Amino acid sequence: MDLQFQDFGDTRTQPAGAGGAMGGKHEQTILFSEFPDTAEDDQEHDKLMGEGEAKDPRSLKAGPSFWTFEFYQQFFDVESKQVGDRILWSMVPKPGVSYLQTYIRPNPDLYGPFWICLTLTFATGITGNLASYLAASTEETYVWRYEFRKVTLAASSIFAYAWLVPLAVWGVLALRGSRAKITLLELLSIYGYSLAIFVPVSVLWIVPQPWFKWCLAIVAPVLSGSVLVRTVWPSLSHDSKQVAIGIAVVILLLHATLALGFMLYFFSPPEAKSKNDILPVNPDTNKASTPSPNVPEAPPKAPEVEGDTEAKKKPQEAKGDPTAAALVNPGVKMVERESKEIKTSSSVKKALDVKSPVKVQEGVKTKTVPSKPPPPPPAPPAAPTAVTTVGKTEEMVKKSTS
């Protein structure tokens, strides 16, 4: 058998459409235009690149499904230190550093927002109760009435703020065609961490000084709100100045409204939720509970003592009235203030049950008796002494008014 080489000639070597002007027959350039895929090439590629990388493109495309557990695990991919940093820097606006870029960007998480909201719910509920307890009573027999329903209300409002407002902001940014592309997850993270400042603030709100409370209510939302606005600002920068400022102001306002809402609802003085039914029973008997030494000096001393209890019990209520009335007729106004103070402590009612017979005698002189504000601490031990001093009080009253 002979092997003969076939001469294919020039026709096979001319590339389609290309100006392959060749020279003579002996110059043949063969251009390959088709490269059939062979299975061996793929396997080699995989081995060269390593199995992990070959799998990665596939896994990135698919992603864990919404219905699997792993989908939610990706939102909790944080370390303790990261969470600590995020909380700290959400409270303190660090100049020159973008909170978003530095602390949130690589992996925004939902651990922080969820647990901060839950902590804040219970912190406001508990400290609100503590504040009302401390403000309303300093006597030993006070029964701590706490309101569990406030916790449920707190939960709804906090979770609504932390999860619906970012949704709204994201929607607004998307509508305005923002180019900075903050994702919804990042917004949720930022808003969640911005609530972190209210946890220590709610503990500080127990202090019953109103000016201190208002200071906190202004400083806290300003600090965390500024971090919020600085984070969102880059996505607004392409918009017109007015719209951008408008949105920033709305964000700040919502934040401040939340803070104010907390303060006024949970930490308002207890008289705001006084019980009216106690009033008709006690105003007369309560006067009797005041210790005797105050009786002769009732007019001059009463405003001071009242001012003291006022500061403790009703920091914000009717400051104008007492001072004016004290000059004119201490008796009338003091009665009203007293009655309000009485409402708060029902144990005073118990302590004063002893003095019910006295009530009848003093009933006539409700408006004109120069009364002393009831200092709650000595109420129970003062009970026996008060009964004896009531008689003296009455004599004094009769002398002064007649």
Added chain:
Amino acid sequence: MADVESSKVEMPDFVDPGGYGEVSGQMAMPGAVGKTEAEEYNTLDEPVRETIMRDLRAVGTKFYHVLYPKEKKALLKEWDLWGPLILCTFIAMMVQGTQEVDKQDGGPEFAQVFVIVWLGAAVVTMNTKLLGGTISFFQSVCVLGYCLLPSCLSLILCRLILIAHQNRILFLLRFIVTCIGFAWATFAAMVFLGDSQPSSRKSLAVYPIFLFYFIISWLIISHSNV
């Protein structure tokens, strides 16, 4: 072959190889089949008292391990939810607010306490698992429920203290008792659940447990009507 066909071969009877007759009986095999059948037969047959005592003993053992948390496997190996149910029902009954209108006690309702305990345990467990913990759902709920025991004991003590006429010192005493219960419960839960997390996330997993027992302790200390 002619010689094969002609001989009569006596084939032994395979059912009765040695000619011993019918042989039957039970063999104590290491395999599972024979044993579980025997056991099921026994547990169905045993008196109810024994069944209850066995469960009670399991619950009691777990209570003991919660009070002295040295060995970790006791609660995790065989979880059960009887103990948490008993403790939760007891706490909810004691802590609920009164129904009388004039007292106006602001305490939680029975159902609210139940929801807090069970939903709280579920949420804490979900958090542990989402952070990458290696513990199963019911094991974690079991541990969290059993670790309510110290809080329950502090509730009983507080209730006893409340019998006396209240003053500041007694309130302080109740506060201290509740704090001890809270710290003990958190510590016990940490001992059982602590190993399931990598160390960089341990405090992230411990904080929800802390919050859970803190809320229960707040419910206990706030309960002050007799």
